Every structure is written in structure tokens, then in C-alpha cells.
Amino acid sequence: MTSALTLGVDVGGTKILGLLVDADGAVLAEHRAPTPAGDARAIEDALVEVVDELRPDDGPVTALGIGAAGLVDGRRGVVLHSAHVPWRDEPLRDRLAERTGLPVTLDNDATAAAWAEQRYGAGAGSPDMVFVALGTGIGGAIFSDGRLVRGRNGLAGEFGHVQVVPDGRPCPCGLRGCWERYCSGTALEVSTLDEVGHWLAVGLAGLVAAFDPDVVVLGGGLGVPDTGLLAMAEARLPDHLTGAAHRPLPRLAYAALGPRAGALGAAGLARQG
Amino acid sequence: MTSALTLGVDVGGTKILGLLVDADGAVLAEHRAPTPAGDARAIEDALVEVVDELRPDDGPVTALGIGAAGLVDGRRGVVLHSAHVPWRDEPLRDRLAERTGLPVTLDNDATAAAWAEQRYGAGAGSPDMVFVALGTGIGGAIFSDGRLVRGRNGLAGEFGHVQVVPDGRPCPCGLRGCWERYCSGTALEVSTLDEVGHWLAVGLAGLVAAFDPDVVVLGGGLGVPDTGLLAMAEARLPDHLTGAAHRPLPRLAYAALGPRAGALGAAGLARQG
Numbered sequence: 001m002t003s004a005l006t007l008g009v010d011v012g013g014t015k016i017l018g019l020l021v022d023a024d025g026a027v028l029a030e031h032r033a034p035t036p037a038g039d040a041r042a043i044e045d046a047l048v049e050v051v052d053e054l055r056p057d058d059g060p061v062t063a064l065g066i067g068a069a070g071l072v073d074g075r076r077g078v079v080l081h082s083a084h085v086p087w088r089d090e091p092l093r094d095r096l097a098e099r100t101g102l103p104v105t106l107d108n109d110a111t112a113a114a115w116a117e118q119r120y121g122a123g124a125g126s127p128d129m130v131f132v133a134l135g136t137g138i139g140g141a142i143f144s145d146g147r148l149v150r151g152r153n154g155l156a157g158e159f160g161h162v163q164v165v166p167d168g169r170p171c172p173c174g175l176r177g178c179w180e181r182y183c184s185g186t187a188l189e190v191s192t193l194d195e196v197g198h199w200l201a202v203g204l205a206g207l208v209a210a211f212d213p214d215v216v217v218l219g220g221g222l223g224v225p226d227t228g229l230l231a232m233a234e235a236r237l238p239d240h241l242t243g244a245a246h247r248p249l250p251r252l253a254y255a256a257l258g259p260r261a262g263a264l265g266a267a268g269l270a271r272q273g
Numbered sequence: 274m275t276s277a278l279t280l281g282v283d284v285g286g287t288k289i290l291g292l293l294v295d296a297d298g299a300v301l302a303e304h305r306a307p308t309p310a311g312d313a314r315a316i317e318d319a320l321v322e323v324v325d326e327l328r329p330d331d332g333p334v335t336a337l338g339i340g341a342a343g344l345v346d347g348r349r350g351v352v353l354h355s356a357h358v359p360w361r362d363e364p365l366r367d368r369l370a371e372r373t374g375l376p377v378t379l380d381n382d383a384t385a386a387a388w389a390e391q392r393y394g395a396g397a398g399s400p401d402m403v404f405v406a407l408g409t410g411i412g413g414a415i416f417s418d419g420r421l422v423r424g425r426n427g428l429a430g431e432f433g434h435v436q437v438v439p440d441g442r443p444c445p446c447g448l449r450g451c452w453e454r455y456c457s458g459t460a461l462e463v464s465t466l467d468e469v470g471h472w473l474a475v476g477l478a479g480l481v482a483a484f485d486p487d488v489v490v491l492g493g494g495l496g497v498p499d500t501g502l503l504a505m506a507e508a509r510l511p512d513h514l515t516g517a518a519h520r521p522l523p524r525l526a527y528a529a530l531g532p533r534a535g536a537l538g539a540a541g542l543a544r545q546g
Contacts (some may be wrong), residue, residue, distance in 0.1 A: 072515050081519035088519070128425045142483075144422040144429075151417070152401045153521055161515030162479035165439060175516045206435035210415075210483065212424020242434030242446045243344050246354035246361070248426055267387020 007054055008267025009047060010067045010109055010260075013037060013084030013136075018050040021267035025120045027260070029054050040086050048099050053063070058245030065270030066092060067112030069139075072202040074154030074270075077106045082244060083137070083172060105270045110139025110157060110219075111148065112265035113255070117217050118143050119255035119268060124207040126215040130158065130207050133220035133255075134200075134229070138180040142211055160184070164202065179203045185222055196222075204233055205240035208250055219255030230254055276354075278328055280375075281540025283340045283533075285407075286310060286357030293534060295539035298393050300533070302327050313359050313374075319496070321372050335348040337375040338543030339365060340385030340535040347427030350379045356410070358447060370388050378543045383412025383430060384421065385498075385538035386528070390490050391416050392541060394529035399488040405432065406493035407473075407502070411453040413538060415484055433457070437475065452476045458495055470505030477506055478513035481523055492528030503527055526545055 005028065010016040013035060020029040031053045036042035047066070055061055070082030077093025079085075093106040107115075114123075114131035123129040127146040133139035136158030142149040149156050160180035161173055168177025181187060182199040204216055217223075218230055234252050238244035255261060278301065282291040286308060293302040304326045309315035320339070328334050343355030350366025352358075366379040380388075387396075387404035396402040400419040406412035411433030415422040422429050433453035434446055441450025454460060455472040477489055489501055490496075507525050511517035527535060 009544065071519060073520075081516055140483075142422075144417055144424070145420070147418070147420075149415075149417040149422060149484065152487035152523065153485055155485035155520060156417075156483060158482040158485075158515055161482050163475055163513065164436070166437075166475075171515075175513065175515055178515070202436055202439075207483075209431040209434050210413075210429065210480075211422065212426055212428040212431075214425035240448065242431055242444075242448055242451070243354050246344060247346075247428060250425065 002273070005056070005059060005061050006267045006270045007051055007061055007064045007069070008112070008263040008265065008270060009050055009064070010112065010262035010266060011035065011047065011085070011224040012069045012109065013021055016046055016050050017260065017263045018054050019263040019267055020054045020056070023271070025264060025268065027264070035085065040090055043085060044095055047096060051100050062104065063105065063270035063273065064096065064100055065105045065107070065112070065266035065268070066096065067107050067266040068092065069109045072106055072108040072154060074105070074107050074150065077104070079106070081191060103273065105273065107154070107266060108139070108157065109262045109270055111141045112269060113219055113261035114141030114143070114217070114265065115148065115269055116257055116261040117219065117255050117266035119209060120264070121261065122217045122253040123215050126213070128213045130211055130213040130216045132204070132216065132218055132223070134184055134218060134222035135220035136185050138184055139220065146209070159203065159207065162206070164199065193227065193229070193233070197229055198236065200233045201236035202240050205237055207253065208237070208241055213250045215251045215253055217253050217255050219261065223255055225254055277544070278329070278332060278334050279540045279543045280324055280334055280337045281340070281385070281536040281538065281543065282323055282337070283385065283535035283539060284308065284316065284358070285342045285382065289319055289323050290533065290536045291327050292536040292540055293327045293329070294537060296544070298537060298541065300537065308311055308358065310358060311358065316358060317368055322371060324373050334375065336378065336543035337369065337373055338378045338380070338385070338539035338541070339369065340380050340382040340539040341365065342382045345379055345381040345427060347378070347380050347423065348533055350377070351378070370387065372516065377546065378546065380427070380539060381412070381430065383537045384414045385542060386492055386534035387414030387416070387490070388421065388542055389530050389534040389538035390492065390528050393537070394534065395490045395526040396488050401484070401486045403484055403486040403489045405477070405489065405491055405496070407457055407491060407495035408493035409458050411457055412493065417484070432476065432480065435479070437472065466502070467505070468499065470502055472507065473502055473506045474509035475513050478510055481510070481514055486523050488524045488526055490526050490528050492534065496528050497529055
């Protein structure tokens with residue numbers, strides 16, 4: 001049986017990771033390639049190669065899902081802007097649909113990873129989930145009542161660029177004092193882990209006040225048990241959350257699916273269409 | 274025809290406002306009473322009196338909706354805490370259901386007002402709406418794809434207590450540097466309108482990054498054209514929003530329904546059950 005297989009591809013600043021996935025989320029094949037980061041056409045070629053590599057000769061692939069590191073307008077299928085890849089208003093969905101002959105969905109990489117965690121991972125069974133991916137920067141996504149909060153243009157979840165310090169550290173995005181300047185791998189270059197833990201608690205407190213999730217899932221390179229960041233955030237969250245003594249607090253959990261979450265989620269989102 | 278009427282009652286720190294509303298949102302009767310603010314039992318009695326006053330002798334009222342100023346667990350029908358009224362884990366829904374014999378829904382007052390604005394007011398036709406009520410403090414609510422983002426315990430939308438200044442102004446909630454200390458009627462006691470406009474733009478930029486709404490509706494006592502706050506926020510939003518040059522910006526609008534929005538929304542939410 002190879003019915004209803006989909007492909008999911010996660011495109012980051014350094015690597016492209018593709019998965020062939022069945023309807024239950026089981027991974028049947030995996031392929032990686034380096035991201036030719038300087039050149040949008042070369043990235044497109046590399047993506048097509050990953051797809052060709054994974055596509056089985058003997059069975060149908062019904063759809064291709066892409067998770068891309070950048071500001072993604074999923075409705076129009078366009079990467080508006082990316083800090084890591086030279087995409088500017090790049091119509092990636094239609095380009096790949098034309099070159100692969102498959103229906104293509106395009107999402108932000110954190111959105112795709114969050115979808116997988118909510119479906120198969122640390123957020124399974126929790127319809128109201130906030131996902132925070134702590135890597136070079138911060139990626140994010142929100143589930144409300146089991147549904148992705150996408151926003152008007154599919155751009156919801158950009159928590160990393162919420163201002164937390166007035167006139168604070170300059171951010172490559174052009175603003176100052178963005179949360180990810182204080183709470184990310186980049187922040188760790190100038191801060192202790194303890195400071196990053198403080199800012200994680202402050203930021204999560206704001207997200208809990210705004211969304212009231214039942215779980216906050218920490219992913220990304222820093223969202224792993226070795227860092228101890230979850231315990232720090234858990235201990236300090238009540239000090240920064242309004243009405244903490246009068247309300248239930250959410251569960252905090254590390255992401256469960258590792259670095260394949262983005263591609264797995266992209267494959268799942270492609271299945272939904 | 275008096276079929277399918279519902280009652281909506283907005284309970285604030287100073288007044289109780291009740292409306293009798295039909296299925297189209299038309300207001301058939303209105304009644305007000307002062308809030309006996311020091312005493313939870315007296316408030317309950319005053320609520321029952323408002324309901325009795327509005328309930329028609331000759332036709333059926335199918336449900337009662339309450340919008341209450343406080344941290345409301347709508348799932349359990351409990352006001353967890355209120356800054357304005359001595360409610361602490363107050364099971365208001367069941368108390369009122371028992372005394373009125375009606376099915377009762379209980380929501381936060383800003384949630385109720387947002388529902389009305391999204392259905393009948395400034396957010397009509399905009400499925401992705403952020404509502405910010407600027408009064409003594411800040412109330413808030415989020416709609417995603419036409420649905421209220423309620424959160425696990427119905428507590429979503431507490432934007433007013435997101436920290437915007439580290440070690441900032443003390444807040445009656447016990448934290449420091451909460452957004453509403455810089456952007457509200459209370460903030461105006463120590464700031465110029467221009468400063469409040471600055472903090473409105475900063476806070477809205479964070480909400481737009483997180484939710485990507487198609488409209489932001491400003492309500493509450495300061496959310497009115499006389500203040501000019503909307504124009505200030507509109508002009509300054511791009512300076513504080515990440516990627517502003519690469520993305521569509523939301524529409525900003527004043528609330529359209531005035532001080533009856535909360536009761537109107539409570540009546541509508543009661544109809545939904």
C-alpha cells in the first residue's frame with residue numbers, strides 16, 4: 001500500500017530536509033541537501049532535486065508541503081521575506097507546483113513544526129497550544145481549539161519580534177529590543193543561560209496572558225532538555241504572569257519530534273490542502 | 274413576535290447595563306443600575322433585579338448572557354478574580370441560573386464587546402480581528418477565522434498585563450511594567466496623549482506580529498475619535514512592526530457600537546450557548 005503519501009520539505013538557512021510520509025505520519029524515506037543560501041533559483045533547483053529523490057516510482061504522491069524559514073503568505077503561496085535566504089516576494093508555491101506537477105502548500109517552518117507537535121508530539125491532546133522554537137531567532141505558532149491561528153495573511157506567530165525592551169538591543173529585522181535578541185541562541189552569545197531563562201519566562205508569561213494555552217511547547221535547538229530552560233521558565237512563570245495565583249497555569253513541554261518536525265508538519269499540512 | 278429573545282448584562286465596576294435583544298441584534302429594551310461595588314451578594318441581587326426589569330411578561334426569553342469585568346473561566350462559569358468587584362472564584366453562572374431559571378453564559382466583558390463588534394460593528398466582515406478596549410485598564414479579545422480565541426480556561430485576551438517595560442511602573446495586578454500602565458486612562462494621569470499613542474503603537478505592533486489580524490478595533494472610553502489615538506497608532510505602527518515594509522498592514526478602526534457593545538455581545542453569546 002502506497003496510497004495517500006505526501007512529501008514534506010523543510011527549507012532552512014543551512015539545509016533542506018525532505019520526508020516521504022504516509023497518512024498516519026509514519027516516515028517512509030528521508031533526504032537532505034545543503035541550502036545553496038545565496039541564490040533563490042539554486043534553492044528552487046535543490047528543492048526539486050529533493051522531491052525527485054524522494055518520489056517513489058511505484059506509487060502516488062498526492063501533494064507536496066513546504067515549510068520555509070521566512071515571512072510566508074500561505075494564502076498566496078509567497079515567501080514575502082526571509083532573513084536567511086534571498087527570497088523577496090518569491091512565489092514559491094506556484095513555481096514548485098509547475099516544476100513538480102504536484103499540488104503544493106507553503107507554510108512558515110515554525111508553523112509546520114507546530115502542526116506536527118500538536119498532531120503527533122508534545123502537544124497531542126492539547127487543543128490550545130503555543131509553540132515557541134528557540135533557535136538562532138524565535139519561531140512561533142498558535143493553536144486555538146485544535147485549529148491553527150494563521151491570521152489574515154498567514155503571518156501569525158512572529159513572537160520573536162515583539163518588543164520587550166524599549167530602545168533595546170538592535171535586531172537584524174530593523175527594530176530594537178525584540179524578544180529574540182534576549183531569548184535565543186544569538187542572545188546566548190552575549191548573555192548567560194540564566195538571563196535567557198529569565199526572558200523566556202517573561203515572554204511566555206505574555207503569551208499565556210494573551211492566549212491561555214493548555215500547553216506551551218518549546219522547540220528549536222535550545223528547546224531541548226540539556227539546556228534546562230523549561231525548568232527555569234516553569235519556576236519563574238508565576239512571577240511574571242498576571243493573576244497567576246487565581247488561574248490554572250499551562251503545562252510546559254519540550255518538543256518531542258526533533259529536527260524532523262518541520263518536514264513532518266509540512267507533509268501533514270499538504271495532506272489537508 | 275417575541276420569539277428567541279435573549280438578555281445581555283454587562284457588569285462593570287460602576288454600573289450594570291442590561292439589554293433585551295432579538296435574534297438580529299436589535300435592542301428592544303434597556304435597563305441600568307449602579308454596581309454596589311463592595312459586596313458580591315448585593316451585586317448578584319442587583320443583577321437579578323436588572324433581569325426581572327427587562328424580562329417581558331408576554332414572551333419567552335431563552336437565555337441570559339453576562340459580561341463581567343474580571344478574569345472569567347467561562348467553561349466553569351466562574352469569575353476567578355476581579356480588580357473592580359470583590360469576586361474571588363465566584364460561581365456567577367450557576368448562581369444566576371438558579372435565581373433566574375434561565376440558561377446562563379458567562380464571559381469577560383471585553384470578550385462580549387468584541388463579539389458584538391465582530392458581528393455587528395467595526396469588525397463585521399473581518400474574520401481575523403484583534404479587539405483592544407482602552408479604559409481604566411486594557412481589555413482584549415482575539416477572533417481567528419471568525420471564531421473567538423478563548424484559550425483553555427476562557428482567559429485569553431489579557432493583553433493589558435503583558436510586560437512592556439522591564440522593572441517599569443507598578444501595576445495593581447502585582448506585576449511591573451504592564452502595557453496598561455502606559456496605555457490607558459490611568460496612564461493618561463501621568464503621561465501625555467502623545468506618549469499613550471506611542472505605547473499604543475508599540476503594543477499593537479506586538480499584537481499584529483503575533484496574530485496578523487485584518488482589523489484592529491479600538492474600543493473603551495479612550496477608543497473614540499476625540500482622542501485621535503487611532504491616527505497616532507496608524508502613523509507609528511510601521512516603525513514598530515517587524516517586516517512592515519514586506520507585509521500587508523491591518524486596518525485600524527474605532528469600535529462602532531459604543532458602551533452597549535458588552536451587553537449586546539453577552540446577549541449574542543447567550544444565544545450561541
